[in-house]
Amino acid sequence: MGSGDPTPPTPAAHYQYRRTPRNRLWALLFALAWVAAVVGGVYAIKHRNPAFIHLDYTDPASCPAHPAAARALLEALQEKHKGDWSPSQFVQFTGRWLALSAGLALLLGVAFVKLFQHHAAAMTKATVASQVAIPAAMAAVFLLNGQGTAGLVFGGLALLTAWVFSLWRQQIQLATRLLGVSAHGLAANSGIITATVLLNLAALLAVLPLGAFLGFAVMNGSAIPNPEREGRAECVDAQGQEILCCSWQPNSFAQGYTAGAVVLILWVFLLANQVRVFVTSGAIAQWYFAPAGALSATRGTTLRSLKHAMGPSFGSLCLSSLVLTVSQIMRQALEQAQENNRDMNLIQMCLVCLAQCFWSIVEYLTKFATVMMAITGEAFLAAGRHVTDLLLRHFLNAFASTVWFTPLVIQLATFLLSAAWALVSGGSYYLAHRGSALEATPGVNASVLGGAVFLVTFFILSFLGGILLSVLDAVFVCWAIDLDSQTISQPDVYAIFMAVPVPGRVVEQPDGDIAYGAGQQQQGGGAYQPPTVAAV
Incomplete structure (x- = not known):
């Protein structure tokens, strides 16, 4: 945090405004990996094989290029399927409809948040x-x-x-109140949405050159006879079916660079996601722990959190995202092993299930460690130990048995609203164009338009739904910190979370046995009302 950042009028005891750089070695490692990928990409461009572009894979001799023959074949196919659905005609007829529907989908996204903010009960009941x-x-x-x-x-x-x-029924009522908490937290920190969009764009800009370098890296290699020919002179497989005569074999450099670049791209995207979680959690924590009536304490919360993410905590975020990258790779390897080995015995299946559970727990704890880093400014491992101890000390892991319903509600609401808007868009287009003499396939165009609108709307609503869940995770950790320190920063939010049944502390019986104490549960009164804290 820079020296010019304002200090809140009444310092929040739990949120650390002044930070010390953490895990800087991992930030350096990430930077070196990205620079190495760029250098390798430049090498790939200079040593690419031009034959990759002009190769005729249907020629069994030496695969010379025949652009004229390929062009003639393309023209013949176009003439044969002249009356079929055409992508160019689809864009010509539906382009304006798609643009309008996508624009209105943005407004639907705003309504999505507002509905959960003011009518969470109705949204939950409709989804159920x-x-x-x-x-x-x-x-x-x-x-x-x-x-x-x-x-x-x-x-x-x-x-x-x-x-x-x-x-x-009880979980549904609780999910309604939790969604109200999340929506009001997002409304009070609307800068989170802008920051998230910019972070996604930054990640895309960082990945685009890597994707281009990947394409050039594949060009480093040579043409070989298709292995499926198995040495046959004809271009057929073992069943006598016609296949391509040639295939392209990348060289060892291309194979190594491709593997490394794919891992780095995954790391970049997961780093962007971790920065998003960090920024969201930091902004929400400042809002949550702000003293009542301290309007200036909630201004610039998103920007302050972003400065912390890209400054003192960037190394910690690089480490947390690397952990998630390794987890994703291991989970993918386990799934691939299951697909390739259908005859696993019981012991092997149990080991795979245990491994999947282990990596799921790693990802779960990494998420909450990032939330804790955003609040306290700790290093990644220290934050992980801190938040794990916090959860176990109060047995708040029992909360997971209830809160899983909240993501389900958001996901179902996202799907239903997207499907409804797609049906409206596609149906309206068909009704307006079904009698058109200029359009050969209005029904197909309407179906494709509906599918495109569904994808766009689903992406927008899923994006906002993910932010809502991140807000909820941050508020949950803030409440746990309140509970741990026996303070109440937001009485309304505190009452809602206290409605979650959690087991009591572990107690020792007279005979030495261990058992849970009586659980705690406090019912919050009525629907959630927004705290009286100013928006960003």
């Missing part, structure tokens, strides 16, 4: 009801069409879903 209504509607359709078996299956699924949700 849809999970019962959709299979019930499918059951009715199948029964009306005389497909009794399918109708009974979907009907049973609807009844089972309704029964499960009836058992989760």
Whole structure:
């Protein structure tokens, strides 16, 4: 933190405004890795094989280039499928509709946050009801069409879903209040959204040259006979099916560079995600621990947190994102091993499951360690030990059995709103163009438009939903710190989280056995009301 940053009028005891650089070696390692990737990319450009572009993979001789033949084949295919759906015509007819729908999807994203902020109960009930209504509607359709078996299956699924949700009534009510907490926290720190967008753009700019270098690296190699030919003179496989005569084999440099660059790209994206979590958590912590009525304490919270992320804590974030990178690679390797070895015995399957659980726990703790780093400015490992001890000391890991429902609500709401907007966009386009003499395939265009609108809307809402969940994680850790220090920074938020049933402390019985003490539970009164703290 720079010396020019303002100090809050009443210093928050838990949020550290002045930071000491941590884990600087890992920041240096990340910088060296990125520079090495750039140097290797320049080498790949200078030593690429031009034959990669002009290669004719259908020629069994020496694979000479035949641009004229390829162009003639393309023209013949275009003439053959002249009446089929055309991407160029799709863009011509639906371009304005897609742009308008995407623009309105941004407004839908704003409404998405506002709905959870002011009508969290209605959003939660609608999401839950849809999970019962959709299979019930499918059951009715199948029964009306005389497909009794399918109708009974979907009907049973609807009844089972309704029964499960009836058992989760308390969790549903709690999820409603938690979503209100998250939405109000985001509304009070709206700069988080702008910062997140800029961070994603920065990550994309950092990855784009690496992606280009990857393309040039693949060009370092030579053409070889297709291994599927197995030495045959004809370009056929073992079953006699026609295949490409040649294939491209990257050299050892290309293979090594590709592997390293892919890992670095994953590291960059996960680093951007960790910076987002850090900035979100830091801004929310400043808002949460701000003294009542201290309006100046909540101004510039996002910018201050971003300075901490890119300054004193950048090395810690590089380390945390590297841990997540290793975790992702290991999980992918485990999944690949399961796919390649379908005949695993029971012991092997148990070992794979244990490994998957281990890496899931690592990712879970890394997320909360990043939240703690944003609040205290500790190094990554110290923050990890701190937050793990905090959770275990109060048995707040029991909170995970309840809070998992909140992400489910957001994900389902995201899917349903995206699907509804896609249906509206695609249906409106079809109704407006179904009688057009200029458009050959209005139905297909409407379907493709609906799919594109769904993807755009789903991306926007998932982006905002991820921020809401990050806000909730930060508020949860802030509440845990309050509980640990026996303070109440936000009474409304404190009351809501105290509605979460958690087991009591471990106590020793007279006979020496260990047992849990009585659980704590405090019901918050009514729906969540926004704390009286000014927005950023």
